[in-house]
Amino acid sequence: MTDQSRMPVTALLGANMFFSGVTYAATIPYASLAGVDTLGLSPALFATIMAVGSVLATFVSVGLGYISDKLPDRRLLVLMTALAGMVAHGMIFVWPTQASFALAMGVIMPVAGACYSQCFGYVRVYYARHRPERADFMVTALRTVFTIAWIVVPPLAGWIAAEFNIFNVYLASALSYAAIAGIYAALMRDPATRIEASAPRRLEGGDWRSSFALQPGILAGLIGLVVMTGGSRLFTFTIPLSIVTDLGGSLTDVGLYAGITAAIEVPSLLLLGYLGNRLSKETLLAGAGVVMAVFIGLASQIGTVTQLFWLLVLNGLGTAALMTISLSYVQEAIKDRVGLSTSLLDVVAIAANLLGATAFGVLAAGGDYRFALMVAAVLSVAGAIILALGNTGRLGARQKAAGARI
Incomplete structure (x- = not known):
């Protein structure tokens, strides 16, 4: 380690990733229920706000x-985005109206949404600077901590939403964003945790545009990820309403569905760690799309919540692969630009959210949630095909991984 930190950095970053998980786990399963079921937004208006x-x-x-690749201190961006999240979700809790929901989700959360990727960007550059041989491992390990929040929080949030007020989930998220801001404010007191970006290297003979170059295979992979994740987003928007409406479930069941999925993700990560040493990222990501398509397709045909729970083994495995492997895949997309590459995580997530929200607005307008789920399954397998066709030469055995870059 080049500069010994006086602070328990790994513990703080672990706590940061747990609270980051809470911001998602407490709110995502209930977004459509809060906006459509409780505030009375139409599916089309809800989808428009999200879009x-x-x-x-x-x-x-x-x-x-x-x-972030030019700032003298990457910690500032995390602090800024965390404060935006605290304001946005705090506003929904304090002032639960259609106007506050629209303002928070349509205007303020676009800034807060970058908090997740900027946290992971900081994790990668910190360990690439201090412990380069462990950088990939630490990204995976801290992603596991993020998953633990998804195990613990959704069932608890579902119970709170059912017994008290659904908007309490936004209070939990706002407090978690405040905790993230506090952690990074504390880290900023330690000079050893300050990471200044190095100038990106250019290809020999290339101009400034070469710093932003995306290879055709990577571009196809990103498009495939957008389509696959778009199917997952459509599923995420639709399944809570389907559980309550089609399957006769409750808000508690919605929380259990999310918590069980996350619990299955943890052992799935061990399996993916084994497979990751033998198969390429492209193979695993394409496989994740197929697994998710099978799960969502089956979920569109079932008749009880219990049957859905039995299918969650597939959901946990597919989600673990899609969410975890895509982290390192995207962070290596643009050579020597970890910050810019990490922002592509947001671009993929945002484009997928736009695709999923638009599809939800169109398909769920008539209350036919099963058909919306079937379309989500089609999107998932279509994304896997796009990724695979653009990377046929990289399917199969694992190739030598690129080194960690800052």
């Missing part, structure tokens, strides 16, 4: 990613 936020978030994310 507007996605478009704005695209520009915010790329801008922040570009800036």
